[in-house]
Amino acid sequence: MTTLDDTPLDTELHTDASYAASHARSATLHELIDDPRARGRENLRVLTGDRPTGPLHIGHLFATLQSRVAIQDKGIETIVLVADYQVITDRDSVGDVRAATLGQLADYLASGIDPARSTIFAHSAVPEIGQLTLAFLSLVTDAELRRNPTVKDELAATDGRPLSGLLLTYPVHQAADILGVHGTVVPVGRDQLPHVEQTRAIARRFNSRYAAGEEYFRAPDALLTDLPVVPGLDGRKMSTSRGNGISLGMTADETATRIRKARTDSERRITFAPEGRPEVSSMLRIVGLFTGEAPERVADRIGDGGAAALKRELTTVVNDGLAEHRSRRAELAADPAYLESVLRQGNARARELVVRTLDDVHDRIGLRY
Structure with missing residues (x-):
């Protein structure tokens, strides 16, 4: 048996x-x-x-x-x-x-x-x-x-x-x-x-x-x-339940608001340091996913522009990168x-x-x- x-x-x-x-x-x-x-x-x-x-x-x-x-x-x-x-x-x-x-x-x-x-x-x-x-x-x-x-x-x-x-x-x-x-x-x-x-x-x-x-x-x-494991805006793994993600169905304005309210830190110069600066580093990684750049390269480019410049860049690349998907999604959602x-x-x-x-x-x- x-x-x-x-x-x-x-x-x-x-x-x-x-x-x-x-x-x-x-x-x-x-x-x-x-x-x-x-x-x-x-x-x-x-x-x-x-x-x-x-x-x-x-x-x-x-x-x-x-x-x-x-x-x-x-x-x-x-x-x-x-x-x-x-x-x-x-x-x-x-x-x-x-x-x-x-x-x-x-x-x-x-x-x-x-x-x-x-x-x-x-x-x-x-x-x-x-x-x-x-x-x-x-x-x-x-x-x-x-x-x-x-x-x-x-x-x-x-x-x-x-x-x-x-x-x-x-x-x-x-x-x-x-x-x-x-x-x-x-x-x-x-x-x-x-x-x-x-x-x-x-x-x-x-x-x-x-x-x-x-x-x-x-x-x-x-x-x-x-x-890649895509990080959330707070440095942890992106998750709907944690409220740290950017949903594919968000509008451009909702995306901008979510990113603008995301926490960063008090350091002016933007650097990629996952252990010490998890929130900033996560944002750099997300920019890199959309642009194809290494996060270190994104950090060097933004440099002394600070968190405000990083958030503007992140908002732009996400909204531009998802524009076509969101347009198709809206058409589909309108036809249940x-x-x-x-x-x-x-x-x-x-x-x-x-x-x-x-x-x-x-x-x-x-x-x-």
């Missing part, structure tokens, strides 16, 4: 060896994606997405949206998940999820994600993902879930509130997202590797326990990104019926894939009546 321990996770998820192995697989994936003549490229299917917890900001633009468009434009099948069910994993008040979902969809389309070439769907529209989650929960242990670094980090961020069952099983739900559509590529940063490794373990365990060794589920690979139609079409496509997967899973488990 196969036990869970017979098929362990690939490695200790936090080790350098684990990262090295994932990095090697990721390098191969990048080569496949970049070479239109590469053999096996046609078998790639990317699964990526976001939780609709609030407006997307420029951190999302530079860290994820632009790379998704690039992958799509290279002809790789891409599925983008609006993870609305995951909004309730760690919060009591979910806010207006529908409005956040449509806003997120508007940003997706404005950034260049094309619903004719990429599938965009919402969790809640595909209930079969929940049924897959139940099956996959039989393939993990409580101890494994509690050791997951991301679960531990997210729990630490909840200010000591009790661990919900949904938060504990969050990695299994993500595995159902990925394997439900037979995703083979998951773009992530290093901090999200544990989720992909958990999904790989679930795929192998399912194949061993329920599929008689057949490789029904292909273990997905992480596509590691070297994209179109956004809903895009989501309905994506939901139907994704559900077709997941229903087929669930049927196959039931067949292999023996749940066919």
